[in-house]
Amino acid sequence: MELCIKDLTKEFKDKRAVDRVNWTLTPGIWGLLGANGAGKTTLMRMVAGLIKPSSGTVEYDNVSIDVLGGSYRSIFGYLPQEFGFYPEFHVQDYLDYMAALKGISRKTAAKRIEGLLQTFSLADVRKKKIRQLSGGMKRRVGIAQALLNDPEVLILDEPTSGLDPGERIKLRNLLSEFATDRIVLISTHIVPDIEYIAASTAIMKEGKIVAAGTPKELLKQVEHKVWSACIPEYDLHKYEKNLRIVNIRGEEENMVSIRYLAKRPVIEGTKECAPKLEDLYLWLFPEEEVE
């Protein structure tokens, strides 16, 4: 089971949204991290076969997804970022309908839908109209529809947006279990969503994959660049102007402890910190707020 992205490029009129991306995915969870506009959705839509690349190919087990056509769609699950629901449908009717579109037999669909309603805590709202659901519930319905055909390849574009912290953790655990023998690709700009579950993560910037690897490999880039120091609160303003501060924590007696990124320590009494993925993210995207 191997999904191979080869030299994939997408050009819109005046914009190269994805720029010669090469990436090979095998069973497990893969993270795709990037700021808004980095090209994640465009890359995922090409991998899902929804838009044609300007050049390059996507191959599943050495066969182009264009050649695979319908048989690729039958082993594929996709949660788009902007999920177009049928707001007047009841949850269960919507899942029945999506199962029919995916060509799943009624008997298999009934069993799977029941399981998914339970897994995603949607059983109590099965008769509710989708428009009456909260954002988090809608997202869960979206994830459930992506799993209807028990896909070998699952692509989730920003799956946790709208989910509360409890739901995020539940989804993470579920995906970890699910991914043992399948390929799961998750795009997000929220680092903790993938930090602990993705075996490998690619970081995308301006259409290109600028870093990829296991968390350990990625973190090498910010080794000896993450520091913490305790400073008087009234100095914070001064440091905020010149330093990339990842985190600020109030301490006793008008002091604050800051975690900052720099090539070398610049504040007296600084201690070195073990880097985290969000440090790397801020290092690569200095203009981004870390959530």
Ligand SMILES: Nc1ncnc2c1ncn2[C@@H]1O[C@H](COP(=O)(O)OP(=O)(O)OP(=O)(O)O)[C@@H](O)[C@H]1O
């Ligand atoms: N259909 C389109 N026509 C023209 N430009 C587009 C189109 N789709 C995307 N783009 C541009 O391509 C770039 C990458 O967009 P994309 O949506 O893939 O980024 P992203 O990383 O998914 O960001 P976000 O998280 O904000 O969705 C952006 O500059 C975007 O404006």
